[in-house]
Amino acid sequence: MKVMVQVDRAKIHQDLFFQYVEDPTIVRIEPEWSIVSGNTPIAVWGTHLDLIQNPQVRAKHAGKEHINLCEVLSATEMTCQAPALALGPDHQSDLTERPEEFGFILDNVQSLLILNKTNFTYYPNPVFEAFGPSGILELKPGTPIILKGKNLIPPVAGGNVKLNYTVLVGEKPCTVTVSDVQLLCESPNLIGRHKVMARVGGMEYSPGMVYIAPDSPLSLPAIVSIAVAGGLLIIFIVAVLIAYKRKSRESDLTLKRLQMQMDNLESRVALECKEAFAELQTDIHELTSDLDGAGIPFLDYRTYTMRVLFPGIEDHPVLRDLEVPGYRQERVEKGLKLFAQLINNKVFLLSFIRTLESQRSFSMRDRGNVASLIMTGLQGRLEYATDVLKQLLSDLIDRNLENKNHPKLLLRRTESVAEKMLTNWFAFLLHKFLKECAGEPLFMLYCAIKQQMEKGPIDAITGEARYSLSEDKLIRQQIEYKTLILNCVNPDNENSPEIPVKALNCDTITQVKEKILDAVYKNVPYSQRPRAVDMDLEWRQGRIARVVLQDEDITTKIEGDWKRLNTLMHYQVSDRSVVALVPKQTSSYNIPASASISRTSISRYDSSFRYTGSPDSLRSRAPMITPDLESGVKVWHLVKNHDHGDQKEGDRGSKMVSEIYLTRLLATKGTLQKFVDDLFETLFSTVHRGSALPLAIKYMFDFLDEQADRHNIHDTDVRHTWKSNCLPLRFWVNVIKNPQFVFDIHKGSITDACLSVVAQTFMDSCSTSEHRLGKDSPSNKLLYAKDIPSYKNWVERYYSDIGKMPAISDQDMNAYLAEQSRMHMNEFNTMSALSEIFSYVGKYSEEILGPLDHDDQCGKQKLAYKLEQVITLMSLDS
Template structure:
């Protein structure tokens, strides 16, 4: 209930202040991850904040610039888009869609699975690229997902995203045949030792994956010692030994350094009482004063207890959830690798709100080591934030009531209030005696006769049910 209360009342602050640095952090993580190899099967990446989602092997790759034909307007100038030659076809399609629909909500964008990727070649027609087809490399019970390097897509190539033609899937299913000429591209693949059939203008039937066949992209998940070796050499020998943990940490730190500014900006915005002219939401001041008042009433003088109450109330209950789940705020798609990176940031935010001394050793998780030097500064921000709020003028009950009425007016018609009241009534009925006893013990509640008024409301609901 407290989480939902904050979610409702901090909506404006999130929209006008904290939303921007959160979105920029999300975009920065996505962009950094996509600069290097990202395994489509395991979700591991070369650039990561999470050791659990870090590719341990050395993957060779090259950056390519593809010229993507713009569907709107037709015939417009091609859009240059950077991809990696080790990207799967679907990963390439996602990057092309990101460029073509930059800034568009994810729910309003075409889906990669609904589109085909065509490689346009002068004099050789259009080559249809797919993650799996009859050219896919199979070794034992392992099948490798096709990449741009598998098709030998070159830098500066022209590509196009076209609607998926479901009617073309079963071209040979009725006993017919697909005739096509042998292109220069097929000849090149045959002479270079690659598979000798490709999907051109008419797609070739892809046989169903045999039972027990396992897909892999860059690294075979069953053997962490086997490196993908990249695809840059057209399927050269697999190589790569497991790197030592010190190298892992170095790569994690490199990614962390790239994202540092975005993490700092988000934390500074969330832990500031007046950031960029945005005033502190009244709900935060009201709740923190309530917690201090409860501590005074119960004779709790330990500052760590008050600090922990406030941390559990707002940062850990609300902000951590928002940081880990930006898709709750924005119309975006959160991939597993992005989720892993955001979880590291959220864990750092949680550690910043803790009062316990952090003891680090050689066996400490990388998530703790990564931000160990930054943690004292972040904890100082949290303590300053709590002190600044405590020094602010207390909000009167009348002002808070007016604030809540105004928030209700702003969002009138957006919620089913009767359903909400029904849920509250079920809660009140379940704990009726406990609530009435608590109201009777509280001086403010007795003064305003909240107990008898609640009993009248319960009687009224029963009389109309």
């Protein structure tokens, strides 16, 4: 406003302006404690602090006010000296004090005289003991001075806090080390008598004088002691040399034995390398020719989003109608409609989320659940959901920078509702891109991994495999095996040609059944296929003889407390054998009389087996391990699990160290390289086959750039990391590791391990930090060490290309979001989603109502009153 000065009847007008600004505020103080004598530093953060002419800090205790000075450093920061408390002589020194009032005198700002949100605490003053009755401590030069006492470290919750002590010896300070009951002072280079003075906060104390005596020449006893010690040392050295010589001879013999073992290992490694190279050349052609043209079993939108939003939950309430007893249905529906109006109010929703996140009992699982429920509830209003998400992300960035966390940590983890909402937002908006573009290379990679893993043995118990990208899932033992072609009877028409299926003679029966199901139903989604557990595998010899093969039966071999699963080799199934998958029979009475079995065929592969029942009963035979053997029996397939502590050393010795088999990891990696490259190139490209870059990616990246500009963050590494944490690490890594979120498939443990290696490589490609590799680096880092620099260039070019694209207007983005909302409006039951969200209102009703009552904007809209109406309608007592 303009300034006018009136002197008597004269009025003076000048081009001067007087400005009123908002009162200063205090956001945070640190630390929230001092000692009774005060004068410890307190850092204060707030706003408009530079406007105050005489800032002071105050504490009121026992009716008396105590004041100390503050110094303003900037508009948002100042430092104060804690006020001292005046305690009577009869006061107990070991008690913690809480002032009745604690606040700041900032000119005439009344609201800050008392800070309600601080629990400022005064701890007892440190107490020192005197240097004995004489008050003199005698020391030699270099000996530390120890001051004993108590309360030297305040008992602040969380620990790791200390007072700033200054100790003077004479006029010279010394280096101080503090514990709870003593203070150790490295004495300065002085001799003679000097006064010791300790200062801390607003107090100082002298425990007495220290007398540092000058060094004296060595006495005769000291000289004799040194000579004796020297003689003993010489004798000890001679004894050590003799022992070392003896050990050296033993070491030479051990080294020769080790050299022989290493020679054997090297010959085995050479064979592995030759096999790996040959497999690498032939398998790539097989994989590419077998995978072309197969149908991709995409999940529908609802199933896909449910698996991303609520992983592991098959039948979520948001997929079905709200279940409410009839007598409450009308009131509950009315309450949820009112609650829907609140959820669609941005002021309420932001307050609701912030309040929940401030509760200690609101766990990480709760945060993810609330984020997913809100996104399902707002599926029909994605424009509004996006607006809320942007505000939450903006708040998250502000908090991250205010707490002085490293900017690169933003969006690294899922510790807030906003971060999980961002994942869900991308899941909603990138579904079309997955189906039309990114899904194909991801599915091809999954198929390639699965097929390549199944070319070699896979342990049905441990999940370890001959072919793997993961060192943890690599069989470190030489497994002899042979590939068989089984002619499988077509289950839909036994008169049609038999279907050839590749299997290994070391496969368990369940593994063979799964390979047959993959071959017979290769174009059928996994959920629509028969399950291996529901089928029996018949080995047919002629028209009459049929043997049901099982993982365990009376022929299962048991050695000690180990029981080995049956394999094709165990049954001596030969190449080109005829097999059939038939529905599992739970009882012998279900079997047609025509399905008789040749007894001679059984005795041929196990002479110890003697069949005494009717022929048909053999079909449904169950494991016949006697109970005394069954208890404590450990099952194994190819490799006995090392987790069992009683395993013999001989078994351990038969395993080869993992480094020797790195060649096989490299062979597997080379076989799959094309599929990994195709996927990465698709995800890190702005130009796709018949598909443009999704608007959601450009829109969110531009938003992050705007936030960086707002906070004056011009470090390209930080901006790069924000984008990587936002999309590749938050969404794509999740999809790569879990292709079952996108496709109707089954992901085995070995496939999961290999996909995890690919996902880790994807993450490393998005990192801006240097990857320094050494001999101790994990094998997955070494595998792709040469490829990651190229992948990093792809990522940088991808982010640069997106940055150069024209910005998307809010109008265009809102039109796109409205279209997406219309397409999927009825995928989820909104009432059920609201009911699930309301359960958190019931749990934290008082905490949620509090901010709604005190916030002016919420008060104007009567949000607290409206929420109370909802609570009343939803109450069981209503």
